[in-house]
Amino acid sequence: MVDSHEEDCPFCLCNADQRLVVEHGTVFAILDKYPVTDGHHLIVPKRHVVDYFEMSDVERRDAEALLLVLKDKVLKGDSTVQGFNVGINCGEVAGQTVMHAHIHLIPRRVGDVEDPRGGVRGCVPGKMGY
Numbered sequence: 001m002v003d004s005h006e007e008d009c010p011f012c013l014c015n016a017d018q019r020l021v022v023e024h025g026t027v028f029a030i031l032d033k034y035p036v037t038d039g040h041h042l043i044v045p046k047r048h049v050v051d052y053f054e055m056s057d058v059e060r061r062d063a064e065a066l067l068l069v070l071k072d073k074v075l076k077g078d079s080t081v082q083g084f085n086v087g088i089n090c091g092e093v094a095g096q097t098v099m100h101a102h103i104h105l106i107p108r109r110v111g112d113v114e115d116p117r118g119g120v121r122g123c124v125p126g127k128m129g130y
Contacts, residue, residue, distance in 0.1 A: 011044045011100035022069065025062035029070055032104070039074045039081065039107040043067060049101045051090040063103055074107050083108040087120055095123060 011030075013020075019030040021041065032040040043066050045059045055063070067086065074081055085106040089096035108116065118128030 009048060009098070009100050011042070011098055011102055012048055013044075013046050022066070024066040024069065026056070026059045027062045027066055029066055029105075036104075036106050037108065037112060039078060041070050041074075041105045043070070043103040043105065045101050050099050051096065051101050052088045052103070053090060055101050059101075067103065067105055070105050074105075078107065080109045081107040082110055085119055087123075 010033075013028060019033070021029040021031060023029075023046075026047065027043055027045050029041050029043050032042050043063045045055055045063070047056075047059065049055055049059075052060075071084060074084075085104070085108060087104040087106065088102075115128075118130060121130070122128040
Protein backbone atom coordinates (compact mmCIF):
# COMPACT_ATOMS: atom_id res chain seq x y z
CA MET A 1 0.00 0.00 0.00
CA VAL A 2 1.33 3.42 -0.92
CA ASP A 3 1.01 5.84 1.95
CA SER A 4 -0.60 9.09 0.84
CA HIS A 5 0.10 12.33 2.64
CA GLU A 6 -0.73 16.00 2.69
CA GLU A 7 2.26 18.33 2.86
CA ASP A 8 0.85 20.47 5.70
CA CYS A 9 -0.79 17.67 7.71
CA PRO A 10 0.96 17.25 11.08
CA PHE A 11 -0.23 13.63 11.34
CA CYS A 12 1.01 12.41 7.98
CA LEU A 13 3.92 10.07 8.73
CA CYS A 14 6.50 12.17 6.90
CA ASN A 15 5.62 15.10 9.19
CA ALA A 16 5.09 13.11 12.40
CA ASP A 17 8.06 10.73 12.22
CA GLN A 18 10.07 12.66 14.83
CA ARG A 19 7.38 11.72 17.39
CA LEU A 20 6.98 8.12 16.19
CA VAL A 21 6.54 5.62 19.04
CA VAL A 22 5.72 2.45 17.11
CA GLU A 23 4.31 1.25 13.79
CA HIS A 24 1.93 -1.63 13.16
CA GLY A 25 0.95 -2.47 9.59
CA THR A 26 -1.03 0.43 8.16
CA VAL A 27 -0.96 2.60 11.31
CA PHE A 28 1.51 4.19 13.70
CA ALA A 29 1.45 5.78 17.14
CA ILE A 30 2.80 9.10 18.35
CA LEU A 31 2.62 10.86 21.69
CA ASP A 32 0.01 13.60 21.68
CA LYS A 33 1.61 17.04 21.36
CA TYR A 34 -0.95 18.44 23.84
CA PRO A 35 -1.53 15.47 26.19
CA VAL A 36 -4.56 15.27 28.44
CA THR A 37 -2.58 12.99 30.76
CA ASP A 38 0.95 11.61 30.78
CA GLY A 39 1.19 8.79 28.24
CA HIS A 40 -1.57 10.12 25.94
CA HIS A 41 -0.99 8.48 22.53
CA LEU A 42 -2.54 8.93 19.11
CA ILE A 43 -3.00 6.00 16.72
CA VAL A 44 -2.88 7.30 13.16
CA PRO A 45 -3.32 5.62 9.76
CA LYS A 46 -0.32 6.03 7.45
CA ARG A 47 -2.69 6.82 4.61
CA HIS A 48 -4.15 10.32 4.73
CA VAL A 49 -7.86 9.86 5.47
CA VAL A 50 -10.04 12.47 7.11
CA ASP A 51 -11.68 10.45 9.87
CA TYR A 52 -12.35 7.03 11.36
CA PHE A 53 -15.23 6.34 8.97
CA GLU A 54 -12.91 6.70 5.96
CA MET A 55 -10.40 4.20 7.35
CA SER A 56 -10.30 0.81 5.63
CA ASP A 57 -11.17 -2.40 7.45
CA VAL A 58 -7.45 -3.26 7.53
CA GLU A 59 -6.58 0.15 9.02
CA ARG A 60 -9.25 -0.27 11.71
CA ARG A 61 -7.98 -3.78 12.58
CA ASP A 62 -4.38 -2.55 12.73
CA ALA A 63 -5.47 0.38 14.91
CA GLU A 64 -7.29 -1.99 17.28
CA ALA A 65 -4.21 -4.21 17.54
CA LEU A 66 -1.97 -1.20 18.18
CA LEU A 67 -4.34 0.11 20.88
CA LEU A 68 -3.91 -3.18 22.74
CA VAL A 69 -0.11 -3.09 22.37
CA LEU A 70 0.06 0.49 23.64
CA LYS A 71 -2.30 -0.24 26.53
CA ASP A 72 0.00 -3.04 27.70
CA LYS A 73 3.09 -0.85 27.22
CA VAL A 74 1.60 1.99 29.26
CA LEU A 75 0.46 -0.37 32.04
CA LYS A 76 3.91 -2.00 32.26
CA GLY A 77 5.62 1.38 32.39
CA ASP A 78 3.35 3.16 34.86
CA SER A 79 1.73 1.42 37.81
CA THR A 80 -0.40 4.50 38.57
CA VAL A 81 -2.53 3.95 35.44
CA GLN A 82 -5.85 2.36 36.45
CA GLY A 83 -7.96 2.89 33.32
CA PHE A 84 -8.15 4.41 29.85
CA ASN A 85 -10.32 6.57 27.68
CA VAL A 86 -10.32 5.70 23.98
CA GLY A 87 -11.70 8.49 21.84
CA ILE A 88 -12.27 9.45 18.24
CA ASN A 89 -13.44 12.87 17.07
CA CYS A 90 -15.04 12.82 13.61
CA GLY A 91 -15.70 16.25 12.12
CA GLU A 92 -15.12 19.79 13.26
CA VAL A 93 -18.40 19.95 15.22
CA ALA A 94 -17.27 16.88 17.17
CA GLY A 95 -14.01 18.57 18.14
CA GLN A 96 -11.70 17.23 15.41
CA THR A 97 -9.01 19.86 14.80
CA VAL A 98 -6.60 17.89 12.59
CA MET A 99 -8.42 16.46 9.59
CA HIS A 100 -6.42 13.23 9.50
CA ALA A 101 -8.01 10.26 11.26
CA HIS A 102 -6.61 9.51 14.71
CA ILE A 103 -7.62 7.62 17.83
CA HIS A 104 -6.77 8.88 21.30
CA LEU A 105 -5.55 6.48 23.98
CA ILE A 106 -5.65 8.41 27.25
CA PRO A 107 -4.32 6.77 30.42
CA ARG A 108 -6.34 7.53 33.55
CA ARG A 109 -5.24 7.62 37.17
CA VAL A 110 -7.17 7.70 40.42
CA GLY A 111 -7.83 11.34 41.31
CA ASP A 112 -6.87 12.85 37.92
CA VAL A 113 -10.34 14.47 37.87
CA GLU A 114 -12.70 15.11 40.75
CA ASP A 115 -15.50 12.86 39.45
CA PRO A 116 -14.75 10.69 36.39
CA ARG A 117 -18.28 9.24 36.20
CA GLY A 118 -19.62 9.66 32.68
CA GLY A 119 -16.15 9.60 31.06
CA VAL A 120 -16.38 10.54 27.39
CA ARG A 121 -19.82 12.07 27.93
CA GLY A 122 -17.81 15.04 29.25
CA CYS A 123 -17.18 16.15 25.65
CA VAL A 124 -20.60 17.82 25.89
CA PRO A 125 -20.60 20.25 28.84
CA GLY A 126 -23.05 19.35 31.55
CA LYS A 127 -23.74 15.84 30.21
CA MET A 128 -21.21 13.83 32.24
CA GLY A 129 -23.51 13.20 35.17
CA TYR A 130 -26.56 11.04 34.69
